[in-house]
Amino acid sequence: MCFAGIPTRLVSAVLGLALSASVAAGFEIEDRRLYEATSERARLSVVSTADLDVFDPIIRAFQASQPGVTVDYVVTGTTDLMKALYDEGAAFDLAISSAMDLQTKLANDGFALNHTPTTSTALPAWASWRDQLFAFTQEPAVVVVSDQFFPPGEALQNRDELIALLRANPERFQGKIGTYDVRRSGFGYLMATQDSRNSDAFWRLMEVMGRLDAKLYCCSGDMIRDVASGKLALAYNVLGSYAASQQKNTGGYQIIEMSDYVNIMSRTVLIPRTAKNVDDARAMLDFLLSLKSRKDLVDATGLPAIDPSALRANPSLRPIRYGPGLLVFLDSLKRQSFLRNWENSLLQN
Known part of the structure; x- marks a missing residue:
C-alpha cells in the first residue's frame, strides 16, 4: 500500500x-x-x-x-x-x-x-x-437515587420498601424509574436472573416499574447520569463501582445497598x-x-x-458463584421464557 x-x-x-x-x-x-x-x-x-x-x-x-x-x-x-x-x-x-x-x-x-x-x-x-x-x-448491584427526589436519610432500604413506595406514589415516579434493558445488556440479564433466584419480590418490583413506564437502558453510566441530573428519581441494579466513581465528580445522588440482599458481581x-x-x-x-x-x-x-x-x-452481600448454575438462564428456551415474563411485566403500555 x-x-x-x-x-x-x-x-x-x-x-x-x-x-x-x-x-x-x-x-x-x-x-x-x-x-x-x-x-x-x-x-x-x-x-x-x-x-x-x-x-x-x-x-x-x-x-x-x-x-x-x-x-x-x-x-x-x-x-x-x-x-x-x-x-x-x-x-x-x-x-x-x-x-x-x-x-x-x-x-x-x-x-x-x-x-x-x-x-x-x-x-x-x-x-x-x-x-x-x-x-x-467484587462489585455490588445497587440502587441509585436522586437528591432531588430523596432528601438525605429518606431513601428506601430494601425491596419491599421500594415496592411500597412506588405503589403509593405513582404520580411522583411515573416515567422516573430506570433499569437495564435485559434484552440488550448481558450484565443486566445476569442481575435480573440472579434477582429472580433470590426473591419473589423481583417480579413484583418489575410489575410496579412497568406500570410506572420505567425507562430501559443499556448501560450503568447512562442511568447514573440521568439520576444525577434529576431526569430519573432512581435507577435499579446499577453497577456500584461505576456509581461510586462518578459520584466523586458529579454528585447529585445517593448509593443504596439493599439490606435484604446485594448481588455481588465479579x-x-x-x-x-x-x-x-x-x-x-x-x-x-x-x-x-x-x-x-x-x-x-x-x-x-x-x-x-x-x-x-x-x-x-456483611451477610447481605451475596457473591454470584461460578459453575453450571450460571449457564441455566443461557439455555435458549429458558432465556425465551425469562424474557417473555420480563416483557410482560415491564412493557405494559
Whole structure:
C-alpha cells in the first residue's frame, strides 16, 4: 500500500479505520485506544466491557511493569464481546467482562486457555473456575437515587420498601424509574436472573416499574447520569463501582445497598483460545489478580478488589458463584421464557 504524497494525518486515519475493520467484524466497538509503548517489543490486544476512563490507570500501570508492550484496548458491550469470541472467532489476547454467565459459557464451551496464576496472585477458591476464568473484583448491584427526589436519610432500604413506595406514589415516579434493558445488556440479564433466584419480590418490583413506564437502558453510566441530573428519581441494579466513581465528580445522588440482599458481581478475565500473544496475556492476567495489593489502582479506578473479609462481615452481600448454575438462564428456551415474563411485566403500555 503506497501513501506517497498523502498527509500523515490522513494516513493515520486510514490505517486506524483499516485496523478497526479488521477487529470489529460484526460486533460493535464502543470505544478504543492504542497505548503505544516507547520501544515496542510486543502488542497485546484486549477486548473489555470496562470503560476507558475506568481502566486507563490499570493499563498504564501494567505497561510500567512490562516495558515495550503496546496495548490495543477495545471497549464493547457484554453481548457483543460474547458475539465477537463465540460467533466470530475474533482474535484477542485477553477478554474482560462483567457478564459472569457469558464468560462462564465461553470457558465451558472451550473458548478459553488454561492459566496457572503465580503464587503471589493466588485467589480464594470461589474466585476462579477450571483454571480458565478468574475474578479480580467484587462489585455490588445497587440502587441509585436522586437528591432531588430523596432528601438525605429518606431513601428506601430494601425491596419491599421500594415496592411500597412506588405503589403509593405513582404520580411522583411515573416515567422516573430506570433499569437495564435485559434484552440488550448481558450484565443486566445476569442481575435480573440472579434477582429472580433470590426473591419473589423481583417480579413484583418489575410489575410496579412497568406500570410506572420505567425507562430501559443499556448501560450503568447512562442511568447514573440521568439520576444525577434529576431526569430519573432512581435507577435499579446499577453497577456500584461505576456509581461510586462518578459520584466523586458529579454528585447529585445517593448509593443504596439493599439490606435484604446485594448481588455481588465479579469482573472476570480469560485468555481466549484465539490469543496470539499468550505470554503477555498471562502477565496482564496476573497483574489484574494482584489488584488487591494495589490500593492506588483501586482508588484510581473505583474497582473494589476481591475481599473475602468484607463478604464475611456483611451477610447481605451475596457473591454470584461460578459453575453450571450460571449457564441455566443461557439455555435458549429458558432465556425465551425469562424474557417473555420480563416483557410482560415491564412493557405494559
